Amino acid sequence: MSQTVDRALSILPLLAEGPADLGQVADRLGVHKSTALRLLRTLHEHGLVYRQSDQRYRLGARLIALAQEAMENLDIREIAHPHLVRLNEHCGHTVHLAVYEEDEVLYIDKVESRYPVRMYSRIGKPVAITVAAVAKLLLADLSEQERRALAEKLDYPMYTARSTPNPDAFLRELAKVREQGWATDLGGHEESINCVAAPIRGADGRVVAAMSVSAPNVVVTADELLTLLPLVRRTADDISGEYSGRNPAKNPV
Amino acid sequence: MSQTVDRALSILPLLAEGPADLGQVADRLGVHKSTALRLLRTLHEHGLVYRQSDQRYRLGARLIALAQEAMENLDIREIAHPHLVRLNEHCGHTVHLAVYEEDEVLYIDKVESRYPVRMYSRIGKPVAITVAAVAKLLLADLSEQERRALAEKLDYPMYTARSTPNPDAFLRELAKVREQGWATDLGGHEESINCVAAPIRGADGRVVAAMSVSAPNVVVTADELLTLLPLVRRTADDISGEYSGRNPAKNPV
DNA sequence: TGGTGCGTTGCAATACCTGCAACACTCATT
DNA sequence: AATGAGTGTTGCAGGTATTGCAACGCACCA
Structure with a gap:
């Protein structure tokens, strides 16, 4: 089990509860803000999280598309x-x-x-x-x-x-x-x-x-x-x- | 951007095309089998991938649940x-x-x-x-x-x-x-x-x-x-x- | 019995991640 | 206008966590 990936994935259920800003994510993960930022960026690049206009993060559209494909399988x-x-x-x-x-x-x-x-x-x-x-x-x-x-x-x-x-x-x-x-x-x-x-x-x-x-x-x-x-x-x-x-x-x- | 997370997340769209076994995942990621195994295990722990009875991996149920919550938000x-x-x-x-x-x-x-x-x-x-x-x-x-x-x-x-x-x-x-x-x-x-x-x-x-x-x-x-x-x-x-x-x-x- | 094709494990090397500290920026407040 | 608090962001050095290797276990087939 990979620590980095583990942390990154833990962000998803957290955001599923509702949008959150960088500080909140960092706190709930128990890591430094810069660490949370880099994880979020990686998730963002894959479209799994989206950054809304107020800078907060929420789950992204690709997640929905992926789930759709999962169901079609x-x-x-x-x-x-x-x-x-x-x-x-x-x-x-x-x-x-x-x-x-x-x-x-x-x-x-x-x-x-x-x-x-x-x-x-x-x-x-x-x-x-x-x-x-x-x-x-x-x-x-x-x-x-x-x-x-x-x-x-x-x-x-x-x-x-x-x-x-x-x-x-x-x-x-x-x-x-x-x-x-x-x-x-x-x-x-x-x-x-x-x-x-x-x-x-x-x-x-x-x-x-x-x-x-x-x-x-x-x-x-x-x-x-x-x-x-x-x-x-x-x-x-x-x-x-x-x-x-x-x-x-x-x-x- | 984190390499480990990046690789792990790249597995998801790959599996969205259909179930795949460890070797296929490792090949398409361009990493060693053992690396792919550990990434898959981490994804598995979070319920994002599921291991079916023939040992192959496919996208997991939690992904669908997450997407559901994303839409409700x-x-x-x-x-x-x-x-x-x-x-x-x-x-x-x-x-x-x-x-x-x-x-x-x-x-x-x-x-x-x-x-x-x-x-x-x-x-x-x-x-x-x-x-x-x-x-x-x-x-x-x-x-x-x-x-x-x-x-x-x-x-x-x-x-x-x-x-x-x-x-x-x-x-x-x-x-x-x-x-x-x-x-x-x-x-x-x-x-x-x-x-x-x-x-x-x-x-x-x-x-x-x-x-x-x-x-x-x-x-x-x-x-x-x-x-x-x-x-x-x-x-x-x-x-x-x-x-x-x-x-x-x-x-x- | 031996071979092939899987998935799995322990290990050493080092690439990669982490946390820090300083910075940029916005927004209130004075 | 200046100050301060609250954000998010960047570069860097240290060291941990990740990597690929090689060896192993196991099932299946010849």
Whole structure:
């Protein structure tokens, strides 16, 4: 691990919180201003940070472009997208696609609800890993050691009274999800929002992604949402089949 | 500029082209394998690169999350979004929002067309800077020296017969756009797609962003699209007003 | 069994990074 | 107008952190 690079990269999450000037960056890195300046200059040359008119630094445009390319390289996304759209056209609710990577679960695709009430979420945003239905599916597929290790490491914020409270409860939930092959989040993240989710598997049976349908109570009750479960699972299986090369696409574009 | 950081950051665009193994990265950087390994490890620790199961490296999830936060910090996007949605609801076509930064113009928001025929574009993707209507508006606002310098620096790919062919033509087009306060792209990027665009200005009158409406010939002719110009300009002006704090939001969420 | 192609590790040499101190500049304040 | 505080910036000497090498471990294949 390279100290210089390590410091430089530490600047990025720092700037993600908002613009900062040279002094602030230097302080938070714990280095001299001149050192911070040179690191920032290097980041600037690569377009990862931008210097706005008030001289402060913020994250740059190339970072966004890079992330864009990163997502285009995720072929699961390309394959799944039309299926997600079709599911949304059928049920009208918000549809998400998520993957697991290095202790994080994040949304990589989303089709917005066609109801006026929408839920907040953004592609690229890490999800609430201890409560989200897609997170449960992705983590349930890890080995038991990995699950235990991760469960201990996590925080368990009580978003609502029904949030997963601690590692034990989380591990039990993962075991259940692993068993049944699907997952729900019934008001564990936001009081009035429910989700049902199903796993997408690669050729070797490992879970490579998970998809979910989310809707607020004011639109459908949890019970009504659960009636969609068979459809969600079928859609996930279709994507699995196409991803692992078993089935060709039904509606090639 | 720090050599170590410079090398490390050079890995990112390289991996954006697709996954690569250690040897490939070392070769393209022109350094020893062990050096490349240590740089990759540092990038890995920060989540910017991910090591997939076949040991090859690709861009990591945190990069996507960072870019997400970068976009959320762009307040022009937050302000403009509801206006873009409303414009889309009215006319049904694809609506884009773009900004200029360091010789690049890129889309930072998009509302999809409600017609079945959609155009390809992605948030975060740099736009075809010599032909896109939004690019013309953003560049037209630069000082004359900046415009000349940039015009010389650019490439002028002939996407179609109507693409801007050279610096002189581009500078003339920018002068015209600067004069009239709006811009078009009539088949300059893709033969059958037309756009009309209008500038969004900050309190000091400088152009901070540009928005456009795009539609393929098969849906509306160029002339029909131009009838939307007043509406597009009005929307852009509304956003300008709100951004510069002159008008409060009309429909606060 | 031996060979090839990977990724990985310890080490010595030195290139590169660091922090310092002085400078340039803007902006308030007097 | 002059002073001062707060920025960001530059050159430099010292020494740390980075580099490339060479050797090793390992998987795969012949």
